[in-house]
Amino acid sequence: MKPLASLLLLLNFCMYAVILGIGGWAMNTAIDHGFVIGPGLRLPAHFSPIYFPMGNAATGFFVTFALLAAVAGAASAISGLNHIRSWSAESLGAASSAAVFAWSLTILAMGFACKEIALDYRNTRLITMEAFFIILSATQLIYIFAIHGAVSTR
Structure with missing residues (x-):
């Protein structure tokens, strides 16, 4: 189980890193092209503080939770690396709790x-993020099962 967990750990970390890059681009674009309220201007009737010009009505929520899930996933990969290195029951608790937390945020973002x-109506970068979250929802769950697989107690 250790080689499978190592492979999934590396795959998940790389996918979370790509999501952080694309999500950072989307957040930067939204900030740069957001609605500016100046003196004498009023808010539009259907103003949303989470406005993203590159997608649809769900894009703001998706990108926000995608960034949160990617940060938690990258952090769980770091904790998982420590567990893979020692592969003992003592390190399982931290690795599994971080992995389950990252998986729950991944499911929410998915x-x-x-x-x-x-x-509908989204660009290719958002389509890439969506595909990665669909894949990550499965691979993160398999990773959780793999790290619980064959931990030896000393």
């Missing part, structure tokens, strides 16, 4: 990705 797919 739900917003599914909503974004249902609403």
